[in-house]
Amino acid sequence: MSLSLFTAATVMSLQAQPPRAATLEISPANPVVVAEDTLRLSARVLDANGQVVPGATIRFLAAGGRFEGSVEPSGLVRSGSTGTLPVTVVAQMPGQPTLTQRVEVRMVAGPAASITIDGAPTRLVGGQRIVLVPTVKSGAGDVRDDRVQWSSSNAAVATVNADGLLSAKSVGRAVLTGRVDRATVTHTVQVVAARVGALSLMPSAPSARTGDVIRFAVSAKDAAGRAITGVTPSWSFSPGQGVIDADGAFTGYEGGTYVVTATLGTQSAQAIVRLAPRDVRRPATVVGRLPRTGFTTEEVWLHPTREIAYLGTGSGGDRMFTIDITDKSKPVVTDSIVENTRRVNDIMTSPDGKHLVFTREGASDRKNGIVIASLEDALHPRKCADFTEGLTGGVHSTFVYKQEQYGTHIYLTNDGTGAIHIIDWNDPCKPKTAAVWKTPRPDAGRSLHDIDVQDGLAYLSYWNDGLVILDIGNGIKGGSPSNPQLVSQYKYDLNDMYRQVEAAGGPGFIRGTHTAWRHKNYVFIADEVFPAAPVKGAKDASAGRAYGRLQVIDVSDIAKPKSVAFYEPEYGGVHNVYVAGDTLYMGAYNAGFRTFDISGELRGDLRAQQREMVHVNTADMDGFVKNAAMTWGVVVRNGLAYVNDMYNGLWIVRMDPKPEPKKNAIVP
Missing domain, CATH: 2.60.40.1080 (Immunoglobulin-like)
Known part of the structure; x- marks a missing residue:
């Protein structure tokens, strides 16, 4: 009787419990793939008893990291670079709720292929100790975090311990060897004196x-x-x-x-x-405003000889505005060109001011590419040509450059392939392709975002590939617009640099080399960085933010670019820059409009050393997005900065002279 009661109670208890839900089992459970390789994900649905549920339809969808890799619905992951690719797995079964689960694919650097040691001395004195700082990279140039194993050919002369501390022992010569797997590096040192007197x-x-x-x-x-x-x-x-x-x-x-x-x-x-103290801080005056409320504001450009500005739109604006800026205090829209483009992301005129080119990046009919307009009447541009050949994936940026030997060309980015297209523009309304060039990597990780051309060299902001420099007429590598040649590359560890962004918003965030500007022996490169997820519970744009760093790359030895200085705003990101004289002007997204003193040699943290000259917060209640700054960039002429803010339109800003120091009052 007691057994019967126990059995009945057990049955009732089991009936009262809800049935175990079906679950997704993903393989591999903790997926890792070498950058630029592929990985196959698979999944199955298990019922409450751990048995496979038949008839389930399973799909794999990328949930971030779109510039670093891709995933096919079948589960094939194509890794384009190092980083983390979030993947959402979706399972659908007839008559049952849809199951979803997220898995994060870690994309890691390949095997060690090279070791370099920068700045290590070759001549030492007895008793001297120097720390060797090696950099280990994969065959694709991705930085690895390896401990290098060291040995010395003559331990009586010099030794290196496990931490890379080089100790000079006695006069003589020694060859130091560093090793990680099959990658090796040697460094020869000569100890020249037993001691320093x-x-x-x-x-x-x-x-x-x-x-x-x-x-x-x-x-x-x-x-x-x-x-x-x-x-x-x-x-x-x-x-x-x-x-x-x-x-x-x-x-x-x-x-x-x-x-x-x-x-x-x-x-x-x-x-x-x-x-x-450096003492370069100056006041600023907003000279004029043109608020925009219908759409976001994209690129601004100035006519080279007329008091005219051209302003792009985004968020489905489909148009480029012409603005009369004769009266700087009252900019006036005089006309616009409406095109199927979604956003006019970039604008630039020919050097003679007779024609203009702007980009198509999101046309609904996929006929992207560029639009060319005649500026015979510069206040009322008229379209004279489209150019879409090979550019259906969209164009993010363009740069117009004229060389005496080769004439005028348009250098533009291809969103679909990550290639640079060089367009012969010597017959302005009949453009034609002169060359196409791209970095040697899988399509999944290749993205070209911006181009700067000076002195026959093209400085390409190549996202995961860093800064790439091409000879397109300089002669250093025999290049030309129809035959661009690689000069050098500066690639750095974006994942390590922006660990705080992943910590704040999760993996799969946006980060990459976005823009570049050559000035003297430096190239200023700025990263575009946004978190993968917004602030939880926030209700408007003011809670969101960009991140990012401006790096100063020393190209005095153009074959060996190196980073020597940097700037990060205390809050916000960095975007487009413009250099005039010894001043760098920046659109810094949430950080507003900034200017910096870049005179002399540059080393270290530019913000900490008080080089900032002007800051204007471009938030405005009269805008497409109210009371939040999202400063895109700036163009400078005659001491005035024409600043475009994505959320609220055009600002015209003057950097005022430094106030005269106050003299001590004389007491009679």
Whole structure:
């Protein structure tokens, strides 16, 4: 009887419990694929008893990371670069609720293929210790996080420990070898003196401003008083904030007195450097405004000889406005060209101002490409041609450039293939393709976003591939518009640089090299970075934000570009830049409109060293999106900055002179 009661109670209890729901089983459970390779995902539906449910239709959909990879509905993942590709798996069964589950595919660097050591000295003195900083990369140029194993051909002369600390022991020669799997690097060092008898240093300037670069003349002598040449000391400084590189270039961020120390073997020497504040901050005046409320605002461009601006639209605007800016305080729309384009993302005129080109990026009929207009009446442009050949995927950016030898060409980006198309524009209303070039990588990870051309060199912002420099007429590699040739590339670890963005909004976020501008021996590159998900629970645009860094790339040795300085706003991102004189102008998305002093040599953190000159928050209640800044870019002429904000239209801003210092009042 008690058994019967127990059985009945058990049955009733089981009937009261809800049935276990069907589940998705995805294989592999923790998917990892080498960048630029493929991976097959599979899935099945299991019932409450762990049995396969027949007849389920399963699809795989990308849920982010669209520039870094792709996934086919069948589950084939195509990895284009390192990063994380979120995938949503959807299972549908007749008469049952749809199941969804998310899996994250980690796309990692391939096997180690190369090791480089930058800035390591080749001549040392006895007792000197230097940390070797190797960079390990895959065959595709992706940075790896490996611990290099070191060995020395002559441990009596020099050794390297597991942390890369190089110690010079005695006079002689040693070959140091670093190894990661099959990748190796060698570095030869010569220890030239048993010890240093005397060491002194002299700064290139005893006083300067924050942000200035100061170098030091080092004098080393051995115990007999003979000069020791070709050796590099270790550097340090105190107190305050700043940076000192391996070559002894010191940049201080705060005003005050710094003690810079050079150490060579067992000897040290100090020098005093005094820094004054950079003092470049200036007031700004908004001279004129043209609010836009119907659509978002895209690119702005100025006619080269007339007081006319051209302004693009987005969010389905399908038009480019012509604006009379004769009266800067009252810009007036005089005309527009309406085209099936969704967004007019970029605009540029020919150097003579007789024609104009603007982009199509989202045409409903897929006839994207570019539109060419005659500026015979510059206030009332008239379309004279379309060019869509091979460009159905859309065009994000264009650049018009004229060379004496080759004439005028349009350099444009192909959204569909990630290639640069070079268009012969010598007959303006009859353009034709001159060349097509793209980086050697899978289509899934190739994306070209912007182009700058100067002195016969094209500087391409190649998203996952970083900065790519082509010879299109300079002669350094024998290139021309019809035969572009690779000069060099600067590729960096976007995933590591923007770890905070993934932490804030999850994997699959937008990040890549977006724009570039050559100025003197530098190329300024800006990354476009947005989180994968908005702020939870937020109700409007003011809660969202962009991220991103502006890097300063030293191209004095154009075959070996290197990053030497950077800027990140305290809040917001970076987008398009413009350089005039020694001033860099920036559209910084949520960070508004910014200008910077870029005079002299650049090293370290530009914001920390007080190089910012002007900041205008371009949020406006009269806009397509109210009370939120989304500054796109800027064009500068005659001391006025024409600033386009995606959310609220055109601003005309003047950087005013610095106020005169107040004189002390004289008391009678």
